[in-house]
Amino acid sequence: MKSQQRKHSALYRYIEKLQGDRPWGTILDAGTGVNSIRWLSELSSERWSAVTGSSTEAKLARESVGAALRSQDQIVVGNWADSQLMTEEVYDTVIADYLLGAIDGCSPYFQPYLFKRLRPHTRKVLYVTGLEPYVPTDEPKTKAGKLIWEIGRFRDACVLMKGAVPYREYPLAWVVDQLQLAGFAVRATKHFNIRYKKLFVNGQLNIAVNGLERLPDHGLAQSLHCRAEKLREEALQLISEEGALDTCRNYVIEAEPV
Numbered sequence: 001m002k003s004q005q006r007k008h009s010a011l012y013r014y015i016e017k018l019q020g021d022r023p024w025g026t027i028l029d030a031g032t033g034v035n036s037i038r039w040l041s042e043l044s045s046e047r048w049s050a051v052t053g054s055s056t057e058a059k060l061a062r063e064s065v066g067a068a069l070r071s072q073d074q075i076v077v078g079n080w081a082d083s084q085l086m087t088e089e090v091y092d093t094v095i096a097d098y099l100l101g102a103i104d105g106c107s108p109y110f111q112p113y114l115f116k117r118l119r120p121h122t123r124k125v126l127y128v129t130g131l132e133p134y135v136p137t138d139e140p141k142t143k144a145g146k147l148i149w150e151i152g153r154f155r156d157a158c159v160l161m162k163g164a165v166p167y168r169e170y171p172l173a174w175v176v177d178q179l180q181l182a183g184f185a186v187r188a189t190k191h192f193n194i195r196y197k198k199l200f201v202n203g204q205l206n207i208a209v210n211g212l213e214r215l216p217d218h219g220l221a222q223s224l225h226c227r228a229e230k231l232r233e234e235a236l237q238l239i240s241e242e243g244a245l246d247t248c249r250n251y252v253i254e255a256e257p258v
Ligand SMILES: C[S@@+](CC[C@H](N)C(=O)[O-])C[C@H]1O[C@@H](n2cnc3c(N)ncnc32)[C@H](O)[C@@H]1O
Pocket: 030, 031, 032, 033, 034, 035, 036, 037, 051, 052, 053, 054, 057, 078, 079, 080, 081, 097, 098, 099, 102, 103, 104, 105, 106, 107, 110
């Protein structure tokens, strides 16, 4: 079945292609959100469980899946760092969609244990998606690369100043190593170029500025707002000239338990 999603649709379509004629069976969405839950609820599965560390995310996921939630499906709020989460539950297909990069927000420093934790829950196949890190890098040479890098650094700095924890992404090579150490054999990997447009720029800058008014230093908050608008203007101008900011990549990995 074709995914109706626009966000990451190439990644989900690639996973469908990798899966081929094999039945999805039972599915575990190990880090759910509105995109992956809508996608998996359209697949022909026996049942699915979708896990999130956040009750807000669970509410959004429930709303977005609507009537597609069957009696055998469940949305679970829990933390993979909790050894009791999903005890004894094994799924044919496990999906870790943009989960690794979000781990710092729920269980900092848990990343090297994530795939070991998911291994006993995986009967047949694990699909991992992620984003190649673009913030903790040297200054990019291209105009688009530099703008994306500046937006990412600005966003993360604002998130930290507001007392929250930004995402921490990992490169495909690191994930492949971790999967092998955790008892998986990697069957396929593929990178995808991302064409970031207005939605991305506005989304990232909104993450940065929302809640800045709660900073005790109002002058600093005001300056950060101005900086965000400057970055927004520059990025939207470049997108109107070049069509998109296309220096980032995401990836899909297929792995099987051995
Ligand atoms: C970036 S979001 C989800 C992306 C999602 N697949 C989508 O639809 O776009 C990451 C998800 O992983 C969850 N998560 C992060 N760390 C977690 C942990 N330690 N245990 C359980 N869930 C976690 C977050 O709560 C969130 O639901």
